[in-house]
Amino acid sequence: MTNDSSVVISPLPYHDVEFRVRYAETDQMGVVYHTNYLVWCEVGRTDFIRARGMSYADMERAGIGLAVSELSARFHAAARYDDMIRVRTTLSEARSRSVVFDYVITKADTGDRLVTARTALISIDSTGRPTAFPPAVRALFERS
Amino acid sequence: MTNDSSVVISPLPYHDVEFRVRYAETDQMGVVYHTNYLVWCEVGRTDFIRARGMSYADMERAGIGLAVSELSARFHAAARYDDMIRVRTTLSEARSRSVVFDYVITKADTGDRLVTARTALISIDSTGRPTAFPPAVRALFERS
Amino acid sequence: MTNDSSVVISPLPYHDVEFRVRYAETDQMGVVYHTNYLVWCEVGRTDFIRARGMSYADMERAGIGLAVSELSARFHAAARYDDMIRVRTTLSEARSRSVVFDYVITKADTGDRLVTARTALISIDSTGRPTAFPPAVRALFERS
Amino acid sequence: MTNDSSVVISPLPYHDVEFRVRYAETDQMGVVYHTNYLVWCEVGRTDFIRARGMSYADMERAGIGLAVSELSARFHAAARYDDMIRVRTTLSEARSRSVVFDYVITKADTGDRLVTARTALISIDSTGRPTAFPPAVRALFERS
Numbered sequence: 001m002t003n004d005s006s007v008v009i010s011p012l013p014y015h016d017v018e019f020r021v022r023y024a025e026t027d028q029m030g031v032v033y034h035t036n037y038l039v040w041c042e043v044g045r046t047d048f049i050r051a052r053g054m055s056y057a058d059m060e061r062a063g064i065g066l067a068v069s070e071l072s073a074r075f076h077a078a079a080r081y082d083d084m085i086r087v088r089t090t091l092s093e094a095r096s097r098s099v100v101f102d103y104v105i106t107k108a109d110t111g112d113r114l115v116t117a118r119t120a121l122i123s124i125d126s127t128g129r130p131t132a133f134p135p136a137v138r139a140l141f142e143r144s
Numbered sequence: 145m146t147n148d149s150s151v152v153i154s155p156l157p158y159h160d161v162e163f164r165v166r167y168a169e170t171d172q173m174g175v176v177y178h179t180n181y182l183v184w185c186e187v188g189r190t191d192f193i194r195a196r197g198m199s200y201a202d203m204e205r206a207g208i209g210l211a212v213s214e215l216s217a218r219f220h221a222a223a224r225y226d227d228m229i230r231v232r233t234t235l236s237e238a239r240s241r242s243v244v245f246d247y248v249i250t251k252a253d254t255g256d257r258l259v260t261a262r263t264a265l266i267s268i269d270s271t272g273r274p275t276a277f278p279p280a281v282r283a284l285f286e287r288s
Numbered sequence: 289m290t291n292d293s294s295v296v297i298s299p300l301p302y303h304d305v306e307f308r309v310r311y312a313e314t315d316q317m318g319v320v321y322h323t324n325y326l327v328w329c330e331v332g333r334t335d336f337i338r339a340r341g342m343s344y345a346d347m348e349r350a351g352i353g354l355a356v357s358e359l360s361a362r363f364h365a366a367a368r369y370d371d372m373i374r375v376r377t378t379l380s381e382a383r384s385r386s387v388v389f390d391y392v393i394t395k396a397d398t399g400d401r402l403v404t405a406r407t408a409l410i411s412i413d414s415t416g417r418p419t420a421f422p423p424a425v426r427a428l429f430e431r432s
Numbered sequence: 433m434t435n436d437s438s439v440v441i442s443p444l445p446y447h448d449v450e451f452r453v454r455y456a457e458t459d460q461m462g463v464v465y466h467t468n469y470l471v472w473c474e475v476g477r478t479d480f481i482r483a484r485g486m487s488y489a490d491m492e493r494a495g496i497g498l499a500v501s502e503l504s505a506r507f508h509a510a511a512r513y514d515d516m517i518r519v520r521t522t523l524s525e526a527r528s529r530s531v532v533f534d535y536v537i538t539k540a541d542t543g544d545r546l547v548t549a550r551t552a553l554i555s556i557d558s559t560g561r562p563t564a565f566p567p568a569v570r571a572l573f574e575r576s
Contacts, residue, residue: 019451023478023488024321024471028204028314028369029272034212035179035312039456046455046514056455057514060172068178072216078272081316082478082489128173128222163307167334167344168327168465172458172513179456183312190311190370200311201370225460226334226345316492317560322500323467348460356466360504366560416461416510 014090015048018108021083031078037115038073041103044087045119048101052140064137066099066121067128073117084108094141097123097132158234159192162252165227175222181259182217185247188231189263192245196284208281210243210265211272217261228252238285241267241276302378303336306396309371319366325403326361329391332375333407336389340428352425354387354409355416361405372396382429385411385420446522447480450540453515463510469547470505473535476519477551480533484572496569498531498553499560505549516540526573529555529564 019040027033045066049056056066079085086108093100098120105115125131133141163184171177189210193200200210223229230252237244242264249259269275277285307328315321333354337344344354367373374396381388386408393403413419421429451472459465477498481488488498511517518540525532530552537547557563565573 020478022471023315023474024323026316027311028316028318029209029211030316031272033312034215035182038179038182039454042455046452055514057512060513065173067173067222068219070216070218071178072214074214075212078211080489081492082487128175164334166327167330167459168467170460171455172460172462174460177456183310186311190308199370201368204369224345225348226343317497317499319560322503323470326467326470353461355461355510356507358504358506359466360502362502363500366499416463 014088015044015051016086016088017044017047018084018086019043021079021081021085023081026081029078031080034073034075037075037079037105038071038117038119040085040087040105041089041101041117041119044089044103045101047087048089048091049140054136054140059137062134062136063126064131064134065124065126065128067124068119069098069122070120071117073115075115077112077114079105079107079114085114091141092118094138096138097130099141158232159188159195160230160232161188161191162228162230163187165223165225165229167225170225173222175224178217178219181219181223181249182215182261182263184229184231184249185233185245185261185263188233188247189245192233192235193284198280198284203281206278206280207270208275208278209268209270209272211268212263213242213266214264215261217259219259221256221258223249223251223258229258235285236262238282240282241274243285302376303332303339304374304376305332305335306372306374307331309367309369309373311369314369317366319368322363325363325367325393326359326405326407328373328375328393329377329389329405329407332377332391333389335375336377336379337428342424342428347425350422350424351414352419352422353412353414353416355412356407357386357410358408359405361403363403365400365402367393367395367402373402379429380406382426384426385418387411387429446520447476447483448518448520449476449479450516450518451475453511453513453517455513458513461510463512466507469507469511469537470503470549470551472517472519472537473521473533473549473551476521476535477533480521480523481572486568486572491569494566494568495558496563496566497556497558497560499556500551501530501554502552503549505547507547509544509546511537511539511546517546523573524550526570528570529562531555531573 025036046056086106088104090102092102100120103117123133169180190200230250232248234246236246244264247261267277313324334344374394376392378390380390388408391405411421457468478488518538520536522534524534532552535549555565
C-alpha cells in the first residue's frame with residue numbers, strides 16, 4: 001500500500017492483546033458499533049509496539065508519529081457487550097517511512113473470527129510532515 | 145464488493161451534509177482521530193437516505209437494518225477542531241440485499257479533500273440475518 | 289463551584305444549538321449512551337463562545353484553554369437515534385479564572401426535557417497550568 | 433440521591449480494575465477527553481458487578497437494566513495516553529430500585545488521584561420503565 005524502499009519482514013511476527021467489550025461500544029443494533037473495531041486495531045498496534053520494546057508514547061515524545069494513511073476492514077460477525085475480545089496484530093510490511101499492520105479480531109473464548117482489517121501508517125514528524133523513521137524505530141519494526 | 149443480483153445506478157446520485165468538528169473528535173496529534181471520519185460517513189449515509197424520503201430510523205422500525213460488511217478509506221489530509229466539514233455521499237451500487245456507498249469528505253470552506261471512503265452494507269432483519277430489501281426500500285435505493 | 293474573585297452575570301444569557309442524534313451515539317439499550325450528552329454540552333459551549341464573537345479554537349491558538357474541573361448531570365428522559373436535539377447553554381458564572389455553564393438538553397420538536405447539566409471550567413495556559421483569563425476572553429464572558 | 437426504601441451498605445465494599453489509556457481517548461489538549469473518565473466508571477461498575485457473581489450482560493438478558501439517573505465528577509489531574517489507570521468502584525447505596533456507586537480513578541503506578549465521580553442508577557425493565565430489582569439482583573447489591 002506504499003511505494004517507498006521496501007523491506008518485507010518474514011516470517012510475519014504477531015502480538016495478541018485481549019480485553020472486554022465496553023457498554024459504550026455497543027449501538028442500538030445490540031452489537032458493537034463498527035468503527036470501534038478500528039479503535040481496537042489501534043489498541044493492538046500500540047501493544048505490538050510495546051512488546052517490541054518501545055512504547056508508542058515514547059515514539060511520539062521522540063518526535064515521531066504514525067498517521068493512518070489507508071485502512072480497510074471486513075466485518076464477518078458481530079461482537080457483543082462483555083465479550084472477551086482478542087486482537088492479533090501482525091506487522092506485514094516495514095519500509096523507510098511507512099508500515100502496514102494486519103489485524104484479526106476474534107472472540108477470545110470461541111476463536112470465532114469477527115473482523116479482519118489492515119492499516120497502512122506513515123511516519124510523520126511533530127509538524128505532521130512525512131519523514132523517515134529514525135534508526136531506533138526502524139530497528140523495532142525490522143526485527144523479526 | 146458484493147455478489148448478489150446486480151443493479152448499478154447511473155448516473156451516480158449524491159447528497160451533501162455539513163457540520164463542525166467537535167472537540168471530542170480530536171486526539172493528541174491535534175487533528176481528528178481517524179475512526180471519527182467513518183462515523184461521519186454514517187452521518188452522510190443517514191442524511192442521504194432521509195433525502196430519499198425515508199429515515200433510516202423508520203427502516204429499522206420496519207424491521208430492516210443495514211450492517212456494514214466492508215469498509216475502506218484513504219486519509220489525504222487532516223481535519224481540525226471547529227473546521228466546517230462536508231461529507232458527499234454517493235450511492236454507487238444497489239442490489240437486492242446490499243448497497244455500496246462512496247464518501248468524499250472535504251473541508252467545506254476550501255474544498256480540500258480530507259478522506260475518501262467506501263462502505264458496503266448488507267440488509268439484515270431484526271434478528272441480524274441477511275434478508276432482501278423490501279420493495280419500499282429497494283425503490284428508495286434504485287431511484288436515480 | 290469556584291472560589292476566585294466573583295463576577296456573577298445577570299440576567300443569564302443563553303445560546304441554542306440543534307443537531308441530530310448519530311447512530312454511533314446509541315447503545316444497546318436503544319437510546320443515547322449517557323456520556324454522549326456531555327459531549328453535546330461541549331458542542332453547546334463551543335457554539336455559545338462563537339456566538340459571543342470568538343471561537344474556542346481561536347482561544348486555544350491564543351494560548352488559553354478551558355479545562356472541565358467539575359461536572360454534574362441529571363438524566364430525565366432518553367434521546368433516540370435521529371431525534372433532533374436542542375442544547376441550551378447558559379453562562380451562569382464568570383470569574384477571573386473560571387466559568388460555569390448550565391445546559392438544558394431537550395428534544396427540539398416536542399420540547400421534552402432530556403438532560404440538565406452543569407460544568408465548571410478553569411482557564412489554563414498551554415502548559416496546563418491555571419491562569420487568569422486575558423482581558424479579551426474576560427470581556428467575552430462578562431458581556432450580558 | 434434517591435428517595436426509595438433505604439438500605440445503606442456498611443462497611444463500603446469496593447472493586448478495582450486496571451487498563452491502559454487508549455489513543456482514541458485523548459484530545460488535542462494532549463490529555464484524556466473528560467467524558468471518557470465516565471466511560472471508565474462504567475467499566476469499573478461492570479467489573480464490580482461481575483466480581484459479585486453476576487455479569488451485567490446477564491442482568492440485561494434477565495430483563496433488568498441499570499439506567500444512569502444522576503452523575504457528578506470532579507477532575508483533579510489529567511490522565512495521558514498509555515497511562516495505566518485504576519478505577520476503584522464502591523457501592524455506596526443499594527435500595528429497592530436504585531443503586532449509587534462511587535469511583536476513584538487513579539494513575540495505577542503512582543496512585544495520583546485523577547477523577548472522583550458518583551453515579552446513581554435506577555432499575556428499569558426491558559421497556560425502560562422503573563421497576564424494583566428482582567431478589568437475585570438485590571442480593572447481589574446488598575451483600576457486604
